[in-house]
Amino acid sequence: xxxxxxxxxxxxxxxxxxxxxxxxxxxxxxxxxxxxxxxxxxxxxxxxxxxxxxxxxxxxxxxxxxxxxxxxxxxxxxxxxxxxxxxxxxxxxxxxxxxxxxxxxxxxxxxxxxxxxxxxxxxxxxxxxxxxxxxxxxxxxxxxxxxxxxxxxxxxxxxxxxxxxxxxxxxxxxxxxxxxxxxxxxxxxxxxxxxxxxxxxxxxxxxxxxxxxxxxxxxxxxxxxx
Amino acid sequence: xxxxxxxxxxxxxxxxxxxxxxxxxxxxxxxxxxxxxxxxxxxxxxxxxxxxxxxxxxxxxxxxxxxxxxxxxxxxxxxxxxxxxxxxxxxxxxxxxxxxxxxxxxxxxxxxxxxxxxxxxxxxxxxxxxxxxxxxxxxxxxxxxxxxxxxxxxxxxxxxxxxxxxxxxxxxxxxxxxxxxxxxxxxxxxxxxxxxxxxxxxxxxxxxxxxxxxxxxxxxxxxxxxxxxxxxxxxxxxxxxxxxxxxxxxxxxxxxxxxxxxxxxxxxxxxxxxxxxxxxxxxxxxxxxxxxxxxxxxxxxxxxxxxxxxxxxxxx
Numbered sequence: 001x002x003x004x005x006x007x008x009x010x011x012x013x014x015x016x017x018x019x020x021x022x023x024x025x026x027x028x029x030x031x032x033x034x035x036x037x038x039x040x041x042x043x044x045x046x047x048x049x050x051x052x053x054x055x056x057x058x059x060x061x062x063x064x065x066x067x068x069x070x071x072x073x074x075x076x077x078x079x080x081x082x083x084x085x086x087x088x089x090x091x092x093x094x095x096x097x098x099x100x101x102x103x104x105x106x107x108x109x110x111x112x113x114x115x116x117x118x119x120x121x122x123x124x125x126x127x128x129x130x131x132x133x134x135x136x137x138x139x140x141x142x143x144x145x146x147x148x149x150x151x152x153x154x155x156x157x158x159x160x161x162x163x164x165x166x167x168x169x170x171x172x173x174x175x176x177x178x179x180x181x182x183x184x185x186x187x188x189x190x191x192x193x194x195x196x197x198x199x200x201x202x203x204x205x206x207x208x209x210x211x212x213x214x215x216x217x218x219x220x221x222x223x224x225x226x
Numbered sequence: 227x228x229x230x231x232x233x234x235x236x237x238x239x240x241x242x243x244x245x246x247x248x249x250x251x252x253x254x255x256x257x258x259x260x261x262x263x264x265x266x267x268x269x270x271x272x273x274x275x276x277x278x279x280x281x282x283x284x285x286x287x288x289x290x291x292x293x294x295x296x297x298x299x300x301x302x303x304x305x306x307x308x309x310x311x312x313x314x315x316x317x318x319x320x321x322x323x324x325x326x327x328x329x330x331x332x333x334x335x336x337x338x339x340x341x342x343x344x345x346x347x348x349x350x351x352x353x354x355x356x357x358x359x360x361x362x363x364x365x366x367x368x369x370x371x372x373x374x375x376x377x378x379x380x381x382x383x384x385x386x387x388x389x390x391x392x393x394x395x396x397x398x399x400x401x402x403x404x405x406x407x408x409x410x411x412x413x414x415x416x417x418x419x420x421x422x423x424x425x426x427x428x429x430x431x432x433x434x435x436x437x438x439x440x441x442x443x444x445x446x447x448x449x450x451x452x453x454x455x456x457x458x459x460x461x462x463x464x465x466x467x468x469x470x471x472x473x474x475x476x477x478x479x480x481x482x483x484x485x486x487x488x489x490x491x492x493x494x495x496x497x498x499x500x501x502x503x504x505x506x507x508x509x510x511x512x513x514x515x516x517x518x519x520x521x522x523x524x525x526x527x528x529x530x531x532x533x534x535x536x537x538x539x540x541x542x
Binding site: 007008028030069070071072073074082084085086087088089090113114115134136137138139140141142143144145146161162163176178188189192193195196198199200203204206207208209210211212214221224225226 | 266267270271272274275277278279281282285287288289290291292293328329330331332333334335337344346377378383384385386388389392393395396397399403404405407408409410412463464465466468469470471472500501502
């Protein structure tokens with residue numbers, strides 16, 4: 001059973017994703033995926049982008065969907081894998097690697113937690129026709145775990161550990177995800193932040209800054225800490 | 227004498243229960259919130275989470291892929307004795323943590339801060355944390371497993387008496403707005419606030435308030451209880467909901483714990499026990515019998531005592 005998306009539009013896509021289909025996605029839409037996705041986060045990015053290691057597989061031929069994720073999984077004695085829950089990790093931390101990663105991997109869809117900055121969308125995503133999907137709630141680990149039908153292959157598990165290894169996953173009705181950034185670089189989080197920011201002056205109206213300030217402190221509540 | 231084998235078995239079971247079964251008090255609070263939330267996106271998120279808990283229990287699969295940082299709270303009655311002593315107890319908790327990591331499975335999350343060494347079992351230097359408390363009567367031991375998120379949503383600030391209750395309100399909003407955007411705090415959360423103590427105790431009390439008191443529980447000091455309700459409402463009036471979407475679902479409940487502090491100070495810490503509020507408790511008796519529950523019953527009149535000598539009648 002999928003979560004009832006109510007008034008939100010729900011879309012089901014094949015992975016690897018068709019670039020033309022990405023053009024149809026709008027921020028705030030709910031997406032489910034079927035096909036093949038892979039995980040890569042700072043462990044893989046450092047190895048490939050910084051250290052120049054070759055990818056251990058032909059990633060571009062396999063999928064263009066990069067999930068910022070590490071599964072709760074176990075390597076069994078027979079060499080197989082038990083996949084438990086699957087949740088995303090916060091993507092804004094990967095900003096320094098993402099542009100080169102796009103060029104090396106050919107990724108068109110990033111799935112993660114919390115999105116990236118509007119500047120990253122403009123600089124790296126829009127020119128490559130790529131979109132960003134966010135996981136829901138952070139996370140629907142059990143629902144996403146259910147959506148993983150098979151672990152096709154795992155790379156660098158010994159060097160990077162379970163959390164940072166590159167997992168290739170066959171998925172079915174994998175989701176829910178929400179479109180955070182579309183091909184034009186619009187950001188759902190930016191839109192929602194702007195709505196919330198309107199109410200903040202009222203919230204702080206009768207409140208004074210703390211007696212002891214902190215280095216780098218700002219009084220502009222439209223600022224983010226990330 | 228409490229058998230050490232039972233301690234280890236129960237501990238492994240608690241790791242599994244904490245990871246998979248959302249406590250009823252939190253679920254009840256979230257279901258009430260789902261009724262009230264009017265933001266379309268925030269409401270979708272909450273409904274998806276409720277469905278996720280059901281999937282976790284049905285599949286016996288962890289509710290969240292991020293195990294957080296598993297930790298232990300141990301409480302002993304004054305007459306309790308564990309076979310193999312305190313060292314045996316800590317060994318059993320470390321073994322249970324490692325075994326459950328493979329068996330559930332949980333994500334191995336614990337690494338060395340510099341060398342990123344990962345034993346693949348959530349055990350390492352000072353990990354899992356084990357905290358202790360004692361009660362005047364009883365020969366039992368209570369074990370509580372908590373899988374607490376380990377990245378965002380927590381802050382500390384040295385406030386002063388001159389900052390007053392307004393300063394407390396402001397620092398809470400600061401924390402919620404900062405970490406609530408994009409849902410980094412994985413709200414709606416149980417917010418724990420530590421007030422007073424020295425810096426370390428302020429953090430410890432706030433985390434315990436978030437993780438070890440159930441939704442609906444109120445501080446026995448009526449004025450603090452009132453402040454807990456006020457701050458819950460304040461957090462839900464920011465205009466922000468689940469995942470930082472427009473809405474009003476930030477705080478499932480707010481718990482405040484106080485500790486006596488420096489006469490010039492009023493330090494405060496804020497902690498968020500997230501959408502995966504994972505805790506499970508068991509009491510083990512000397513005869514090896516076990517009683518499971520979800521309320522850790524950590525804060526008792528004895529834990530909150532004020533005077534030099536324990537005076538149960540005066541403080542109850």
